[in-house]
Amino acid sequence: MDHFLESLIGFTDKIIRIGSRSKSSQLDKYNLTGLKKSLAETGSRDKRIYKAVMALYQHLKQDLNLEEYLRANRAIKDWNDIESLQILSKADVIGLTTTGAAKNFQLLRMLNPEIMIFEESGQVLESHVLSSLTPNLKKIILIGDHQQLKPSVSTYALAKNYNLDISLFERLLNNGFEYVKLLEQHRMRPEISRIVKNEFYPDLRDHLSVHNYPKIKGLEQSLYFLEHFEAEGNLEDSKSKTNQFEAEFLLSLADYLIQQGYETSKITILATYLGQMMLLQKLCQIEGVVISVVDNYQGEENDIILLSLVRSNENPLLVI
Secondary structure, eight states: OHHHHHHHTTTOSOEEEOSSOOOOGGGGGGBHHHHHHHHHHHTOSOHHHHHHHHHHHHHHHSSOOHHHHHHHHHHHHHHHHHHHHHHHTTOSEEEOOHHHHHHTHHHHHHHOOSEEEETTGGGSOHHHHHTTOOTTOOEEEEOOOTTSOOOOOSOHHHHHHHOTTSOHHHHHHHTTOOOOOOOEESSSOHHHHHHHHHHTOTTOEEOGGGGGOOOOTTSSOSOOOOOOOOOOEEOTTSSOEEOHHHHHHHHHHHHHHHHTTOOGGGEEEEESSHHHHHHHHHHOOOTTOEEEEHHHHTTOOOSEEEEEOOOOOSOGGGOO
């Protein structure tokens, strides 16, 4: 979502992000919490909210009357929603996660948006989409790829026995709903896109710009598959897999690339297991290199990606 909102800054400055987990410094001045704080500091905040807060404070100081406390608490929430509504109503685009939409559903109803866009909707639980919808919507736009990661369901049995890991996006496509397919990619070097075209996207075309990407400095090629025979391990007190050799090798490679002049922020190390990500973070002494599991990185991008597949054992059926 941060990437999505960042790309809009050049078109409009009437953007507001709801939620405190943004990783983008560019969006700091567009954050709802920060905007409300600015109002408080400048003295232009609605005085009725202040009075409600003080009323609640007085109740807490005295013998607590639960009914009065709940009434004051509701008043604070109502006035906070009104203050948020006054700020948000001036925006062209409002960004929040589906979790944020559930937490702020009453506020969304008051905003009464005409259009909702769901990014990475192939990875969003169907219930999360449906519970975010407001009564007077005119258009819903789902953007995603049902051939990539499915929605994450905490209980395996629910996912497999009741198909909860199928997104609304995938369900619509499976039932013949009309859609528009993007056929031109602007991200990957041709040697990388060739892999996904052969396996998943035979109609995919490369934009001219990807043919002009500079080669990786210090390496003969910009795409490598490295085979090794160093055994995998297990994270302590966990079934999650690790591979010490891969972790040390990729961190050394990242350090080598930094010596070639690359900024640490331009390098991402991905792992297919949480245990491997934790091992990489433990061993890493390079500040600024992004380390993540593949699932959490979907939708993001970087100049250089180093991928640890982790698995290496005597049973070839278990090597992925």
